[in-house]
Amino acid sequence: MAALGEAAARWAPGLWRRAARAAAAFGGCRFASGSQNPPTFGLLLDIDGVLVRGHQVIPAAREAFRRLVDSQGQLRVPVVFVTNAGNILQCSKAQELSALLGFQPLPRNEFPAIEGVLLLGEPVRWETSLQLIMDVLLSDGNPGTGLATAPYPHLPVLASNTDLLWMAEAKMPRFGHGTFLLCLEAIYRKVTGRELCYAGLMGKPSLLTYQYAEGLLARQAARRGWAAPIRSLYAVGDNPMSDIYGANLFHQHLQTRREGAARSCASILVCTGVYGPRAPGPAAPSPGGEGPPFHGHRDLGFSPGLLQAAHVVSDVHEAVRLVLGREGWAL
Template identity: 85%
Template structure:
């Protein structure tokens, strides 16, 4: 988590692009095409936590899944992009970590060219901190003092400084049996504190990460670029988004699918949501029964600014794990298993 105010808050040009890139990782090398399989016309958007790993432990089914995604030479058979809301680690470090865990080379996205945007003063929130109370105090000080916490103001300014947040996940899955509080829970605390102190609502200049359309549009571009690097001439028409969190992964994929139905630009025509049961969502999870996503009585875990549309929480497919998800996709696309 990074909190920036006037005293230390003039962030470099390209802020929005960096916020989006913090949520997207590109998987796979630029291998030469091999084998007799026709070029793929589909691509995979894979979540990480709860789909590939639980904390530092690889989910065995994820390793099995890549047996179907890699050819005998260890080359990806289809374009794959890892899309995660976690922004507390650099792309290069995450790529190295995934490479060691999955057993093949994962490369980070290449930085985009910088544009000449004017400097902005405000607050950038990327992920839940270790010491919540200290960070909540610091961010509140910056907002209530208009970026000058050393001086203080008699009246809290409103509108306050711009606030950008990436990752609104209320929960995420690590090694523990129960879900862990995510950055969305931290934002909920910040919103409640600000409202309690000022009587006003905290306003976000923008939200990135899943389920925002901005993240999925960026990921679609990475899939197309990866296909071009591999020499696959066929356009990527169908996207399959695999995740464990109904609110971020399923909601976002369905929202993007609706968006694609109304757009003419770009090659993609569909984005199917696939929900796995190895993370936040799991019918056999300990504790009281949880209503199915989108059903009557199910709690809304999304951020207030995204609104609640129950139909977007309904996954196109619910499977046990990534292995089953990959087999489902390959069968639907008519590829040999």
């Protein structure tokens, strides 16, 4: 749900880094020893629509993790779960996933202090959250006093999830936090005549999310004492606009940067969530025809070609088989 903390009058530079930890990715799992060479690749796995639908695990996810863990339930390769859902503590989500999928987590119990307005996910009662956020913005962080005129620029607003749609147990996609942001932006414009401005947009498809996830993979490998750098990343997701667009954008970034170990990020689209052969969610643009409606946030640039996944597979089990085969690991 949308997290509304104490609104600070001044922007705190450290919020960028701390919010990225809360909203971008989490990892830190134990890995197994074995005779196989240390991995030079890592997996970035989306959760909703890839591993679970609501509170129900997707059967293919269990099959995938049988290939990714050893007999002691420890992961054989570095894995980071990259999700835009920020309405649960990292440690709680790690414990939930480990119980569903059968691996041993080693989560860090970290959650940032909130300075400013930090929006993590769509709330349960939208009207209440919209009203409270507007109160804070229009009063410059003092909703108990009120101001004659609304301050502008307003307090910093940071959003960690711009997904218009996401997939739960229902057959049709559900409204995501991006839809909530649309409502907030429309209300602020209607009331003030000005545009709501964001100090930052994080979560997929933001580069910051993938840069942070890459760092987690590298630290996992370092903790195991694996000297070989993680060169290849594979990002598995169900939403073309967030998962695939973000992975392809990060791949472009990796082709031009001069520092860092990773050299590529391959996008893998599964058909168990927002995307499907007959799904109403965003699809890749057809050659020579009209592209799909843009489901991304208004402040994000749009390049239709980045919606094209490097690989399209049926589910996460097939995705894992694809990755292990490309890397020459035993299936």
